[in-house]
Amino acid sequence: MKVPLGFKFSGINSGIRIKRKDLGLMYSVVPATAWGVFTRNKVKAAPVLYDMEIIQDGKLQAILVNSGIANACTGEKGLKDTKKEAELVGDTLNIDASLVAIASTGKIGPSLPMNKIESGIGLCVENLSEEGYEDFSEAILTTDTIKKMAHESFFIDDKEVNILGISKGSGMINPDMATTLSFVVTDLKISLPMLKLALARATENTFNMITVDGDTSTNDTILIMANGLADNSEITRENEQFDEFYTHLYNVLGRLAYLVAKDGEGATKLVRIKIRGADGFSEAKRAGKTIAHSMLVKTALYGADPNWGRIMAALGYAGIKIDPSKVDIYMGKKIVENGVPLAFSREEVRNYLGQKEIEIVIDLKIGVGEAEILTTDLTHEYININTQYS
Amino acid sequence: MKVPLGFKFSGINSGIRIKRKDLGLMYSVVPATAWGVFTRNKVKAAPVLYDMEIIQDGKLQAILVNSGIANACTGEKGLKDTKKEAELVGDTLNIDASLVAIASTGKIGPSLPMNKIESGIGLCVENLSEEGYEDFSEAILTTDTIKKMAHESFFIDDKEVNILGISKGSGMINPDMATTLSFVVTDLKISLPMLKLALARATENTFNMITVDGDTSTNDTILIMANGLADNSEITRENEQFDEFYTHLYNVLGRLAYLVAKDGEGATKLVRIKIRGADGFSEAKRAGKTIAHSMLVKTALYGADPNWGRIMAALGYAGIKIDPSKVDIYMGKKIVENGVPLAFSREEVRNYLGQKEIEIVIDLKIGVGEAEILTTDLTHEYININTQYS
Numbered sequence: 076m077k078v079p080l081g082f083k084f085s086g087i088n089s090g091i092r093i094k095r096k097d098l099g100l101m102y103s104v105v106p107a108t109a110w111g112v113f114t115r116n117k118v119k120a121a122p123v124l125y126d127m128e129i130i131q132d133g134k135l136q137a138i139l140v141n142s143g144i145a146n147a148c149t150g151e152k153g154l155k156d157t158k159k160e161a162e163l164v165g166d167t168l169n170i171d172a173s174l175v176a177i178a179s180t181g182k183i184g185p186s187l188p189m190n191k192i193e194s195g196i197g198l199c200v201e202n203l204s205e206e207g208y209e210d211f212s213e214a215i216l217t218t219d220t221i222k223k224m225a226h227e228s229f230f231i232d233d234k235e236v237n238i239l240g241i242s243k244g245s246g247m248i249n250p251d252m253a254t255t256l257s258f259v260v261t262d263l264k265i266s267l268p269m270l271k272l273a274l275a276r277a278t279e280n281t282f283n284m285i286t287v288d289g290d291t292s293t294n295d296t297i298l299i300m301a302n303g304l305a306d307n308s309e310i311t312r313e314n315e316q317f318d319e320f321y322t323h324l325y326n327v328l329g330r331l332a333y334l335v336a337k338d339g340e341g342a343t344k345l346v347r348i349k350i351r352g353a354d355g356f357s358e359a360k361r362a363g364k365t366i367a368h369s370m371l372v373k374t375a376l377y378g379a380d381p382n383w384g385r386i387m388a389a390l391g392y393a394g395i396k397i398d399p400s401k402v403d404i405y406m407g408k409k410i411v412e413n414g415v416p417l418a419f420s421r422e423e424v425r426n427y428l429g430q431k432e433i434e435i436v437i438d439l440k441i442g443v444g445e446a447e448i449l450t451t452d453l454t455h456e457y458i459n460i461n462t463q464y465s
Numbered sequence: 466m467k468v469p470l471g472f473k474f475s476g477i478n479s480g481i482r483i484k485r486k487d488l489g490l491m492y493s494v495v496p497a498t499a500w501g502v503f504t505r506n507k508v509k510a511a512p513v514l515y516d517m518e519i520i521q522d523g524k525l526q527a528i529l530v531n532s533g534i535a536n537a538c539t540g541e542k543g544l545k546d547t548k549k550e551a552e553l554v555g556d557t558l559n560i561d562a563s564l565v566a567i568a569s570t571g572k573i574g575p576s577l578p579m580n581k582i583e584s585g586i587g588l589c590v591e592n593l594s595e596e597g598y599e600d601f602s603e604a605i606l607t608t609d610t611i612k613k614m615a616h617e618s619f620f621i622d623d624k625e626v627n628i629l630g631i632s633k634g635s636g637m638i639n640p641d642m643a644t645t646l647s648f649v650v651t652d653l654k655i656s657l658p659m660l661k662l663a664l665a666r667a668t669e670n671t672f673n674m675i676t677v678d679g680d681t682s683t684n685d686t687i688l689i690m691a692n693g694l695a696d697n698s699e700i701t702r703e704n705e706q707f708d709e710f711y712t713h714l715y716n717v718l719g720r721l722a723y724l725v726a727k728d729g730e731g732a733t734k735l736v737r738i739k740i741r742g743a744d745g746f747s748e749a750k751r752a753g754k755t756i757a758h759s760m761l762v763k764t765a766l767y768g769a770d771p772n773w774g775r776i777m778a779a780l781g782y783a784g785i786k787i788d789p790s791k792v793d794i795y796m797g798k799k800i801v802e803n804g805v806p807l808a809f810s811r812e813e814v815r816n817y818l819g820q821k822e823i824e825i826v827i828d829l830k831i832g833v834g835e836a837e838i839l840t841t842d843l844t845h846e847y848i849n850i851n852t853q854y855s
Contacts, residue, residue, distance in 0.1 A: 118781030118789045118804075148777050150790065150805040183774020184806050247761060247778065288760045290775070291782035370678045370760065370843070371637060371851055378852025384573020385680070387538050388637065391508030392681035399508045400540065414508075415540040416574050453760070455848050461761055462768025 076226045079237040079262035080304035081105060084207035086214030089195025091143040091181075091188060098192065099214035100164070100199035101258060102137045106174055107300035109135035110271045112278050114295035121146045121153030122177040123294060125161070129173055133267040135300050136174035138258055139164050139199070140215045141192065142243070146179040147293040149186050156187045163193055167200045178256050178296050180243060181217055208239065215243040215256055218460055221338050225330035227323035231316050234307040236263045240327040244335035246461065248287035249368075257282070257297040257331055263320060264303035265310040272313075273321050274299050281328040284360070285449040287339035288457075289368040297328075336449040341457030346376055346450050347434045353444035354396040362437070363448035365393035373453035379428035381421060383411050386437065398441055405436040466616045469627040469652035470694035471495060474597035476604030479585025481533040481571075481578060488582065489604035490554070490589035491648060492527045496564055497690035499525035500661045502668050504685035511536045511543030512567040513684060515551070519563055523657040525690050526564035528648055529554050529589070530605045531582065532633070536569040537683040539576050546577045553583055557590045568646050568686050570633060571607055598629060605633040605646055608850055611728050615720035617713035621697040621706050626653045630717040634725035636851065638677035639758075647672070647687040647721055653710060654693035655700040662703075663711050664689050671718040674750070675839040677729035678847075679758040687718075726839040731847030736766055736840050737824045743834035744786040752827070753838035755783035763843035769818035771811060773801050776827065788831055795826040 081104040089098040111130045113123050139160055146153050157177050165172035179187070202210070212222040223242040228235065244255030265273075278297060303309070310316050337345045348366055353359035366372055369389040375382040383404050390397055404411035407427030410419045427433065476489040501520045503513050519525075529550055536543050547567050555562035569577070592600070602612040613632040618625065634645030655663075668687060693699070700706050727735045738756055743749035756762055759779040765772040773794050780787055794801035797817030800809045817823065 116778060116781035117787050118777050145774070148774055148789070148801075148804055148806070150803070183772075183777060247775075249782075290759055290761045290778060293774075293778050293781055369680055370847075371680045374848055374851035377848065380853055382573075384535070384538055384683075385637075387508050387573060388506060388680060388683050391506035391683060392639075397507050399538070411538075413540070414538055416538070453848065455845050457760075458764055458767065458843065458845050458848065461764035463770055 077228060077237050078205045078208065079239055079260050081262060081302050082260045083203040083205055084211040085199045085202035085204065086207065086210030087195060087198045087202060090191040091141060096210060096214035097141055097143050098195040098199055099140045099211040100137060100203065101211055101260065102168060102203055103300055103302040105302050105304065106134050106136045107302035108133060108265060108267050108270055109298065109300045110267065110274050111296060111298045112274060114292055116291050116293050118148065118293050120179060120294040121149055121157045122179045123296060124154065125157040126176045126296065129176065132173065134174055135176050135298065136170050137164055137168055138176045138178065138298055139196065140178040140256065142215050142217050143181040144179060144185050144187055145181045145183045145294050146187055147183045152186055156189055159189060160192060163196045167196055176298055180215065180256055180294050183293060208241065212241045217243065217245065218340055219243055219245045219338050221334065223331055223334040225327040227326050229319060229323050231307040231319055234305045236305045236307065237261065238323055238327050240331050242331040242335055245338050246288060246340040247290045247292040248285065248335060248339060249289045249291045255292060255295055255335060259299040259327060261301045262303065262305040263301045264305060264307050265301050265320065269310050269312065269317055270299065270301055273324050277321065277325045277328045280325065281332040284447060285332050285336040286364055286367045287336065287451050333449065336451060339451035340460050341454040342451030343377060343454055344430065344452050345432045346452065348448045348450060349434060349436045350446050351436065352439040352441055354442040355444040356446060358395040359444040359446035362390060362393050362395050363446050365389050367448050367450035370453055376428065377452035377454050379425045381406055381410065381424040381428060396441060397439060401440040403438040403440065467618055467627050468595045468598060469629055469650050471652060471692050472650045473593040473595055474601040475589045475592035475594065476597065476600030477585060477588045477592060480581040481531060486600060486604035487531055487533050488585040488589055489530045489601040490527065490593065491601055491650065492558060492593055493690055493692040495692050495694065496524050496526045497692035498523060498655060498657050498660055499688065499690045500657065500664050501686060501688045502664060504682055506681050506683050508538065508683050510569060510684040511539055511547045512569045513686060514544065515547040516566045516686065519566065522563065524564055525566050526560050527554055527558055528566045528568065528688055529586065530568040530646065532605050532607050533571040534569060534575050534577055535571045535573045535684050536577055537573045542576055546579055549579060550582060553586045557586055566688055570605065570646055570684050573683060598631065602631045607633065607635065608730055609633055609635040609728050611724065613721055613724040615717040617716050619709060619713050621709060624695045624697040626695045626697060627651060628713055628717050630721050632721040632725055635728050636678060636730040637680045637682040638675065638725060638729060639679045639681045645682060645685055645725060649689040649717060651691045652693065652695040653691045654695060654697050655691050655710065659700050659702065659707055660689065660691055663714050667711065667715045667718045670715065671722040674837060675722050675726040676754055676757045677726065677841050723839065726841060729841035730850050731844040732841030733767060733844055734820065734842050735822045736842065738838045738840060739824060739826045740836050741826065742829040742831055744832040745834040746836060748785040749834040749836035752780060752783050752785050753836050755779050757838050757840035760843055766818065767842035767844050769815045771796055771800065771814040771818060786831060787829060791830040793828040793830065
């Protein structure tokens with residue numbers, strides 16, 4: 076894997092967490108054109124409020140991320156701590172503090188241990204290297220069980236361009252507008268308006284289509300930095316080069332979203348819910364998310380139980396346009412036609428549902444709206460993880 | 466407990482389920498003024514569609530209920546079967562079929578075994594008695610672990626009036642407009658418009674305020690029969706007598722709703738979520754239901770974990786008006802003030818949350834809207850119950 080030119084990374088243990096990396100830094104050797112999308116939750120963590128303000132300039136050079144503490148619901152002190160972090164990173168790297176974004180993930184409520192963060196920042200800067208992305212991706216995890224990275228390489232104007240994306244996320248996953256934490260770096264040269272457009276479009280079609288538990292986080296953030304060192308002629312409009320870049324950005328975010336869903340807390344399987352024939356995209360998305368959030372559907376999936384009636388019930392309360400006598404449902408094969416069950420082998424469908432990745436297709440047959448939601452099952456392990464988190 | 470005058474009940478095993486009562490009948494010796502409220506789920510079971518039609522006349526004399534099969538998503542056959550059931554009950558009781566309502570609860574998808582139902586109806590009629598309400602209340606249960614009855618006795622015009630209510634419900638509980646199955650009988654004499662008003666108002670303030678799993682059923686039904694045998698002067702407007710009746714009807718439905726919530730699938734505790742200071746009643750209700758539906762909140766409650774941050778996150782995505790820096794949260798005592806945590810003894814709050822019935826108060830401090838939602842925790846046993854239901 077080739078790291079985009081001019082980016083360095085590190086991830087270290089600062090003492091917020093016991094014997095685990097908990098502080099990560101990513102840095103571009105030159106200021107990068109940058110943008111971000113953030114949670115729509117009205118209760119926003121301090122670093123989200125901070126980043127939303129500084130990102131307005133469209134420039135970033137470094138991002139500091141800690142895990143273990145979300146710095147959410149921390150009042151004025153939380154905002155002051157965030158600002159202090161940016162100043163410390165700026166001082167240590169000898170760059171302007173306004174070029175430093177901050178992200179946090181972990182428990183809501185506690186304040187950051189600023190003395191530990193301060194010495195941790197020094198260590199992060201010392202450890203910066205091109206190969207440091209593995210350490211960085213480890214430092215930002217919480218209940219995640221796998222590191223989440225995605226990479227794409229392509230050519231624009233005969234110049235090689237690389238995109239590297241890194242995410243975390245396993246619980247409190249129902250991204251709305253943004254996601255759990257994701258960071259994307261590229262050496263592409265692109266104007267700020269075009270970068271905003273590409274990020275917004277790719278987010279809507281990837282992260283906003285996954286859900287683990289229906290809980291939208293207070294800290295969801297995607298930040299992207301494009302430092303231009305690939306030296307292509309700058310992309311400033313929706314031309315062929317933009318489309319090329321968008322395709323690869325979509326692939327990176329799509330892969331990361333897939334990894335976040337796959338690593339959903341306690342999940343034993345990944346479920347792709349495909350809605351067809353809805354009255355428009357937003358109705359299709361709503362139908363898919365309602366099914367994906369139903370605890371009864373999620374537990375049936377855990378048990379590989381072809382209990383399609385629970386899907387019908389969820390469709391009925393989703394608040395969408397529906398004619399129950401038209402609905403078709405597929406689990407490997409068509410098992411419901413026009414709202415009533417076909418004769419099917421329970422054993423065969425149970426075997427299909429027993430796989431690690433499954434697909435459920437619902438055709439409402441009243442329009443042309445389509446959407447695809449990625450979700451997980453609801454398991455004993457989910458309960459174990461979440462009964463004693465704090 | 467005194468049964469309202471002129472009502473008889475029975476509950477028997479018809480063979481739909483193995484060695485468990487599965488068919489119940491309630492009967493008034495004279496036609497009763499009657500009304501019903503039904504699920505707002507757009508996928509409605511056949512008996513719901515049937516009852517919604519026949520109830521328009523405002524008269525009922527008998528209600529037949531089976532458990533084990535919901536007769537939902539059964540297409541034309543389901544509607545035909547329901548009509549046949551009403552005809553069989555009418556013939557056997559020698560009353561008009563249009564005076565017979567039907568209700569079903571259980572698995573979605575399968576059709577009713579009509580030969581078993583037919584002989585079962587004969588047995589039900591044979592067994593009718595004033596004391597049969599216990600058998601009836603048992604016959605309508607599914608995953609419920611307790612029978613659910615409530616009774617009130619009072620005087621109007623020096624005439625004794627009795628109200629008896631019987632419910633079932635444990636899973637797929639998020640009543641919207643009605644509930645899981647509930648049946649209320651009274652010997653009160655009351656006009657149809659006043660009965661409708663009392664039922665609608667009492668339902669909104671009781672059953673529509675509980676949620677177990679956020680899944681609104683396809684079969685939710687409340688039916689009420691008032692046969693007038695108490696011989697009071699008929700209630701025809703909102704006078705003192707109406708208020709007296711309403712208070713007792715509210716008590717009966719409130720008690721039944723409490724029992725349904727308390728018996729929530731796998732629940733170890735009942736949680737009363739009180740929202741205050743919201744921007745109106747509907748925002749308060751929405752805030753309460755959003756918190757009650759959060760899997761992260763529900764699992765924390767199971768673990769008696771004072772993880773108030775998850776409540777803040779839920780408030781943030783509830784789609785209501787909120788100022789995070791004003792929110793107070795109480796768990797036994799105030800633990801969050803103006804959006805940030807107070808110093809509190811975790812042990813003390815854990816002990817409070819460890820009780821079988823707890824109260825969480827959230828004061829948004831931006832308006833005067835209030836609502837109280839009853840819900841349950843999310844447990845390993847919930848997963849056990851729902852992985853292999855069908």
